[in-house]
Amino acid sequence: MKGSTEAPEIADRLATRAADRARPRTRLPAWVGRPGTRGWVWLLSVLCLALTGVLFAVTGSAIARARDGLDVIGRGEGPKVVATADLYFALSDMDAQMADVLLMGSDHSLGDGREAALVRYEQRRSDATDALLHAAQLAEGDTAEEENVRAVMEEMNRYENLVAQARLLSDEAGHPAGSPPEEVVGLYRQAGELMRRDLLPKAYNLTLDSGATVRSTYQENSSAASVGTALVAGAATALLAALLALQLFLRTRFRRRYNLPLAAATIGVLALGLGAVGMLEQQAALLRTAKVEGLDSVLALSRARAISTGMNADQSRWLMDPGRAEIYEQNFLEDAQRVVFLVPDSGGVPGDLEDYTAEAAEAVPDHTAYPGQLLGLLGQEIRAGGVEGREQVQRRALRDYSAYLHADQEMRNLVEEEGIGAAIDARMAGEESVEEHFGRYERSLVQLTALHINTFDTAVADARAGLRGWDAVLLGACLGFGALVVLGVRPRLAEYR
Numbered sequence: 001m002k003g004s005t006e007a008p009e010i011a012d013r014l015a016t017r018a019a020d021r022a023r024p025r026t027r028l029p030a031w032v033g034r035p036g037t038r039g040w041v042w043l044l045s046v047l048c049l050a051l052t053g054v055l056f057a058v059t060g061s062a063i064a065r066a067r068d069g070l071d072v073i074g075r076g077e078g079p080k081v082v083a084t085a086d087l088y089f090a091l092s093d094m095d096a097q098m099a100d101v102l103l104m105g106s107d108h109s110l111g112d113g114r115e116a117a118l119v120r121y122e123q124r125r126s127d128a129t130d131a132l133l134h135a136a137q138l139a140e141g142d143t144a145e146e147e148n149v150r151a152v153m154e155e156m157n158r159y160e161n162l163v164a165q166a167r168l169l170s171d172e173a174g175h176p177a178g179s180p181p182e183e184v185v186g187l188y189r190q191a192g193e194l195m196r197r198d199l200l201p202k203a204y205n206l207t208l209d210s211g212a213t214v215r216s217t218y219q220e221n222s223s224a225a226s227v228g229t230a231l232v233a234g235a236a237t238a239l240l241a242a243l244l245a246l247q248l249f250l251r252t253r254f255r256r257r258y259n260l261p262l263a264a265a266t267i268g269v270l271a272l273g274l275g276a277v278g279m280l281e282q283q284a285a286l287l288r289t290a291k292v293e294g295l296d297s298v299l300a301l302s303r304a305r306a307i308s309t310g311m312n313a314d315q316s317r318w319l320m321d322p323g324r325a326e327i328y329e330q331n332f333l334e335d336a337q338r339v340v341f342l343v344p345d346s347g348g349v350p351g352d353l354e355d356y357t358a359e360a361a362e363a364v365p366d367h368t369a370y371p372g373q374l375l376g377l378l379g380q381e382i383r384a385g386g387v388e389g390r391e392q393v394q395r396r397a398l399r400d401y402s403a404y405l406h407a408d409q410e411m412r413n414l415v416e417e418e419g420i421g422a423a424i425d426a427r428m429a430g431e432e433s434v435e436e437h438f439g440r441y442e443r444s445l446v447q448l449t450a451l452h453i454n455t456f457d458t459a460v461a462d463a464r465a466g467l468r469g470w471d472a473v474l475l476g477a478c479l480g481f482g483a484l485v486v487l488g489v490r491p492r493l494a495e496y497r
Contacts, residue, residue, distance in 0.1 A: 037253050048246060066284075098166075221287060225284040240273070294459055301445055304376075316427075
């Protein structure tokens with residue numbers, strides 16, 4: 001009975017096995033039969049190619065951003081800052097020359113002479129017109145800036161009409177030096193107020209607009225450069241890790257010690273990553289040099305020169321318009337403090353021109369040993385120091401500025417001691433005149449400004465040279481990396497065909 005019961009069970013099992021053998025089977029991919037080797041090769045290869053694309057994208061974006069920032073500072077708003085700063089000086093010097101012309105009256109031989117002053121006036125007028133045209137070209141498309149340029153042109157025409165009338169009346173009167181008719185003084189008062197209160201501030205607004213764009217572009221570019229450099233470094237590091245992982249996998253699974261194409265790609269990525277990061281850091285440093293040591297200093301020194309020229313004009317106004325002498329002297333002091341603001345170690349700021357002149361002389365022997373603080377446009381530039389050649393010019397500019405103030409004080413003392421005629425001679429005649437001292441001081445400012453302009457031009461040129469060819473290098477390198485990855489894994493994948 002037991003044998004008869006087991007026989008059907010054995011028969012059922014045999015039938016089930018036969019049915020399983022007869023059932024059709026699904027054929028799986030070859031690489032599934034192995035321990036995932038082919039799949040891992042594909043995955044790591046695709047990852048390397050994708051990261052190569054990421055490296056190309058982030059590096060290209062960082063290079064484009066650096067180029068855009070350089071174009072704004074080197075070709076757009078940066079040159080506009082210089083052009084409008086030239087405008088501010090040209091207008092200020094126009095006014096100073098006309099003040100000298102009216103002060104001389106019929107005595108045409110004072111200083112460099114009346115004709116020389118008129119020639120310089122016309123030259124500055126031409127410079128101002130050229131600067132306005134340049135500013136108008138650079139402002140094209142910007143409605144607000146175009147309106148500002150138009151307003152400066154209109155105010156300049158009004159000023160020229162007023163001084164032309166004053167000059168005509170002065171010539172007709174034939175008055176001696178320092179004694180122009182009241183009508184001439186009245187017209188020039190209007191012209192001087194127009195220049196000081198309307199024309200110069202509007203001209204400087206053009207510079208401020210351009211300077212604001214430069215600052216915002218620089219700040220944005222600096223932030224973007226930091227982010228871009230970090231992204232490039234991250235993308236290059238990720239690609240290196242993927243390439244090393246792929247080589248390690250191939251070496252472990254295929255017993256191959258070296259894979260020359262992948263090794264070459266790894267070395268190339270390392271070189272490109274380090275080169276790109278270094279280039280971007282250098283671009284950031286050069287842009288900072290162009291902005292901070294170039295444009296910022298050029299703007300400050302150009303304005304200091306223009307304000308100093310206005311101080312020179314205030315001396316002529318002080319001599320020819322005694323009714324407002326106190327106002328002009330106060331204007332002179334305020335402008336002097338804008339150029340070099342002195343804060344003695346005692347904490348008190350000089351309250352009058354004589355005290356200010358004496359305090360300025362304290363800083364001349366060695367401004368680094370001056371116990372107080374040097375602020376203002378020129379003061380901050382001098383305090384910042386610089387390379388050896390620049391520091392020598394800074395020291396000379398401060399000495400010449402102090403000598404100019406001393407000569408001004410002596411001229412003012414002569415009015416009380418010997419009269420207006422002696423003061424006019426002290427201002428305009430002789431090798432030690434106020435005009436001669438101002439000329440030396442102005443030449444120092446011009447030389448110092450030229451050094452910063454050269455710094456700006458050199459930094460911009462170096463930055464452009466540093467970016468040159470990077471687009472082609474980046475494209476060629478990334479295509480090469482992709483090709484090396486394919487060459488490196490193709491023989492291994494071929495083994496699975």
